[in-house]
Amino acid sequence: MHITFYGAVREVTGSMHLLSTDEDRILLDCGLVQGRRKESAEKNRVLPFDPQILTNMILSHAHIDHSGRIPLLVKKGFGGRIYCTRATADACGFLLPDSAHIQESDAEYLNYKTVRGALSRMRPGEYGNTSKRELQDVRKLLKKNGHKLDVDVINEYIQRFHLKGVEPLYTTFDAEQALKAFEGIPYRNPVTIGSGVTCKLFEAGHILGSAVAMIRYEANGKSRTVCFSGDIGRYDKPILRDPSNHLDGFAKDVDLMIMESTYGNRDHEPVIDLRPRLKKVLNETFEQGGSVLIPSFAYGRTQELLYVIHELYADGEVPAMPVYVDSPLAINITKVFGEHPEVYDKETHETFLQQGKNPFAFKQVKFTSSVEASMALMREESPHIVISASGMCEAGRILHHLRYKIHDPKNTILIVGYMANHTLGRRILEQGTAYEASGRSGEPPIVKILNKEYPLKARVVKIGGFSAHGDRNEMLRFLKQSDLNIKRIAVVHGEEDQSLAFCQRLKDEGYDAMVPRVGETLAI
Incomplete structure (x- = not known):
């Protein structure tokens, strides 16, 4: 079994890791990269693998930096199931269409700016028989009812003037199609997600429906266990139960813990x-x-x-x-x-x-x-x-x-x-x-x-x-109270300084820990 780290590695957003066996490939999260608009847009459009090679997917929770690229994944050919808690599935029913609407609105506005800018630079007759009066009239036509963008007119002029338009990362239709792949399961209910691969979800205490995933792979008389923390919440906060103390999964031994580190070098207020x-x-x-x-x-x-x-x-x-x-x-x-x-x-x-x-x-x-x-x-x-x-x-x-x-x-x-x-x-x-x-x-x-x-x-x-994220002491508390023998920890989902600091803290506590780089693969 191997794990490749593709997102939220030495940064916070875009959570995505690929677990591979001889028979299956299981994706852990498929999050949207957030930050500088141009840089994020470029990262989000490129998936580091063909989605058609995936068997299934585990979604830790519904936040967009963990779920936001699922519609793109399905659009590009993913045909498996997306396993998560029932609350996460219900929340994604609103979050993903909302994300799609933002993608569409951003694309429409950027296309509007492109056409408006092109028109302001044009000279009469530059594009066929376009007159000065027509150029002035076209600028008014880009909006309707005073402020709403007229998408049909904007797209028409993008084609007419051979301008470079922007396509949304995915559409509302794509998001609705992706929701059909969701499979909501109760906490602590084992589910088969691949050949010899079983998963149980436990409370993470982060947001409604957030989960820690325990994944067990058995083949040729041997077994391996990976624990994916998702995002760990705080203790003693209102509404939700605390992160699970005992992950009564498949065994006490965990070969690899994939652990978040958003606040790996910080202490929260009580x-x-x-x-x-x-x-x-x-x-x-x-x-x-x-x-x-x-x-x-x-x-x-x-x-x-x-x-x-x-x-x-x-x-x-x-x-x-x-x-x-x-x-x-x-x-x-x-x-x-x-x-x-x-x-x-x-x-x-x-x-x-x-x-x-x-x-x-x-x-x-x-x-x-x-x-x-x-x-x-x-x-x-x-x-x-x-x-x-x-x-x-x-x-x-x-x-x-x-x-x-x-x-x-x-x-x-x-x-x-x-x-x-x-x-x-x-x-x-x-x-x-x-x-x-x-x-x-x-x-x-x-x-x-x-x-x-x-x-x-x-x-x-x-x-x-x-904050919905546990600080460094609460994350360490989660590890120590999990009642697990953790052989190795890969520290992810934190800005580089936070991940490196938390990794050192784990080493000081006696754990074998490391901070992977984007695209790095570990054998388990």
Whole structure:
């Protein structure tokens, strides 16, 4: 048996590893690479193997950096099954079509810019009998109803002028086709995924449905076991059960552990500090008449925020200002959470379910679906909370809320999750916290949003306790409590400095650990 590391190797996004036996090839995750637009687009379009050689796939959880290239995989000929938990399958039913919509929208906008730029440089008669008047009229034709792009007209002129258009990575149709390959299975339920290859999934505690995969291969009287951690969550957090203490899989011996390292060299704030920290931020902002803007991942982080805010409001610790969830995807994912109470922890059952309450719905919560309601909310000046996607501020409605609120020092931008390198979220976090550390002296930093510059006058606060990833101590706790004899660990899913630091920590603890490189293959 061999394992080849193709994605999330010395970086965080694009999780993808290939497990090979004499008879089968099993893919572990198929994630989207995120970061700089051009660089990411180039990486995402190229799969490092022909999808038709794959037997089946294991998906650790639904986050796009683990699932986002599945529609491309199926589009290019993958014919196997995608095994994951039932909650993950349900979440992907919303996440993948949403990702496809973003791919299509990005392609349409880039094509619009290409045609508009070409028209601005054209001279009358350059393309056949095109007159000056026609060139002016064409620019108006690129949009309909004042602002919506006219895709048919744009594509027509791309062909007419022989321009280089952009194709989406995949379409909504491709995403819908990919969903047919999903096979949701319960935790701890063994399933055959290849000839002599069996898999069991265990709670990872990261997000709803996230799983640690134990994979057992038996052939010629011998057996080998690989454990794929996926992303490991935190301990003692609300809603979900902790990462599994005992992986009662197929044997105590694990030949290779593929272990994430997102926070391999960092310590989080204690989970018990999460609620009082949020209370402090909300009260300080409301007292000065401001609003709190929270860029949040639609899946997991949004629901956790609603849970804690619900508790604060119920106990009267914070003025009960309106809470707007301004993300159609987050609204749909919140419904998925409501459909899977079987994965909630004991506290959530006792605090909410047994009292007949929904943890994610209370009087002050308003779910904003329409564009019109979202636009009206952007102009709202009375104190409120907005939870909006995307979590790294790279796309979506959060960008428009930032445009309207980032320049006002009464407002707070609350960072509650990981911000990858080269994202707008990371720039806001770094520049905003540096400005706070300087005592807000001098001119505020300038950030560019949708190609326009804005002064970053709003307060920027980070609460690390909301992270869905365990820190280095929690990841080590998971390994030690797993009740396994781990022969070797391959450290993945972390920026290079984090992976190397966590690898050294593992060695100091007596583990045989290494950090693979992209394309490297290990024999098991």
